[in-house]
Each structure stands twice: as structure tokens, then as C-alpha cells.
Amino acid sequence: MDSKSLYKISYGLYLISASYNGKQNGCISNTITQVSASPAKLTAALSKNNYTTEIIKNSGRFTATVISQAVDMNVIAEFGFKSGREGDKFEKFNPRLDDSGVKYLAEDMCARFSCKVLEAVDVGSHYLFIGQVEEAEILSDIPVMTYEYYHQTKKGTTPANAPSYQPENKKSGYRCTVCGYIEEKDNLPEGYVCPICSNGTDYFEKI
Incomplete structure (x- = not known):
């Protein structure tokens, strides 16, 4: 089978964000799908290892925002490559609250959906949450960030917990320990910063 x-x-x-017992968290997903129109229902696939998954299972709710091409890549770095078990991912940003008290980001987002979970399906490494949309709004008219645009234009990488993750071929150079970006150079120049998460050379490791 050709996995490519x-x-x-x-x-x-x-x-994708959720709240339970005063704890707010969120993570990046590339697998949100509309599955019905009346009533409107969405599915979201999240790794069993994600803290957000645990919160959604406990609370029975999630909020999904559609990321735009204009998003600050620090949002991707914070919510895609860090664990909410180690700190508050929202503290660096200006979140809003939906009617059920779940935080979400509105800046440089295209749309927002707040959902009540109807069913959680165990699909192996991930849970597939089926949610009924109870709130929805357009946040901007900025073009949406497709996964292809993220990889080809933003030069983003895929977190290991993502459903679409595939191990990359062996590379040499330096890897960012925050977002996983690999700079294929023998040495990093003075003042170099990661093009994905903007962290400096102190956050890079030789590979």
C-alpha cells in the first residue's frame, strides 16, 4: 500500500477546544467534517493521547474554529505541539467564551461551531466525536487554511497525534523541539528563529 x-x-x-471543571484546553485537528444539515452535525477525530480528548469525554461538548491562512503560527505551535497538562494554552492569546463557557480564538479564524457530543466512537488510536451544532458564526472572510497550504506555504509539520501523521524519511540538520520543524543545515546562523513557531536556536536539537 502506498501510504502517500x-x-x-x-x-x-x-x-478544537473544550472545558471541564474549570479547566480549558484546545488542540489542532485536521479532521472536522459536516455529516448532516438538519440538524447540523459535525464529526471531530482526536487522538486518545490528547488532553482535549479527555476533557471532551468528561464534558460532552467541544467548540471548533476554522483556521484561516492569516493565523499567527504561534497558535499552531501552542495548540498543535504542546500539552495542556503542562500549562494554560490560552494565556498568550485573547480568547472568547461561547454560551456554554468554552474558550475559543476568534482572531484570524473563519468560523466557529459549538457542539454537544451525541456519540463518541472508538476508532483505534482516536475517538470520533459526533456533535450536534448548537451555535455557529462566521468570524472572517479570510481564506481558510487547508492542510495543503499549511504544508506547502507555511512549511508546517504534522504532530504525531494527528490522524494523518506519517513518519518522515530520515533527515539531518536541526529539529525544533517545540513544533518539530527541521532545518536541513550543518549549522544554524546567529539570530536564527524557527519559521513555524518563532523560537530561537536554544530550542533546536541536532539530528
Whole structure:
């Protein structure tokens, strides 16, 4: 089987957030799908290892925002490559609250959906949450961030917990320990910063 054929499936990029017992968290997902129109229902696939998954299972709710091409890549770095078990991912940003008290980001996002979970399906490494949309709004008219745009234009990488993750071929150079970006150079120049998460050379490791 040619696993690269899976790259031909079209994806977007989304921020999924949830709240339970005063704890707010969120993570990046590329697998949000509308499955019905009346009533409107969405599915979201999240790794069993994600802290956000645990919160959604406990609370029975999630909020999904559609990420735009204009998004600050620090949003991707914070919500895609860090664990909410180690700190508050929202503290660096200006979140809003939906009617159920779940935080979400509105800046440089295209749309927002707040959902009640109807069912959680165990699909192996991930849970597939089926949610009924209870709130929805357009946040901007900025073009949406497709997964192809994220990889080809933003030069982004895929977190290991993502459903579409595939191990990359062996590379040499320096890897960012925050977002996983690899700079294929013998040495990093003075003042170098990661093009994905903007962290400096102190956050890079030789590979």
C-alpha cells in the first residue's frame, strides 16, 4: 500500500477546544467534517493521547474554529505541539467564551461551531466525536487554511497525534523541539528563529 496516497485527501485545519471543571484546553485537528444539515452535525477525530480528548469525554461538548491562512503560527505551535497538562494554552492569546463557557480564538479564524457530543466512537488510536451544532458564526472572510497550504506555504509539520501523521524519511540538520520543524543545515546562523513557531536556536536539537 502506498501510504502517500492518503495525502491526496483534502483537509482543513481547525482548533478544537473544550472545558471541564474549570479547566480549558484546545488542540489542532485536521479532521472536522459536516455529516448532516438538519440538524447540523459535525464529526471531530482526536487522538486518545490528547488532553482535549479527555476533557471532551468528561464534558460532552467541544467548540471548533476554522483556521484561516492569516493565523499567527504561534497558535499552531501552542495548540498543535504542546500539552495542556503542562500549562494554560490560552494565556498568550485573547480568547472568547461561547454560551456554554468554552474558550475559543476568534482572531484570524473563519468560523466557529459549538457542539454537544451525541456519540463518541472508538476508532483505534482516536475517538470520533459526533456533535450536534448548537451555535455557529462566521468570524472572517479570510481564506481558510487547508492542510495543503499549511504544508506547502507555511512549511508546517504534522504532530504525531494527528490522524494523518506519517513518519518522515530520515533527515539531518536541526529539529525544533517545540513544533518539530527541521532545518536541513550543518549549522544554524546567529539570530536564527524557527519559521513555524518563532523560537530561537536554544530550542533546536541536532539530528
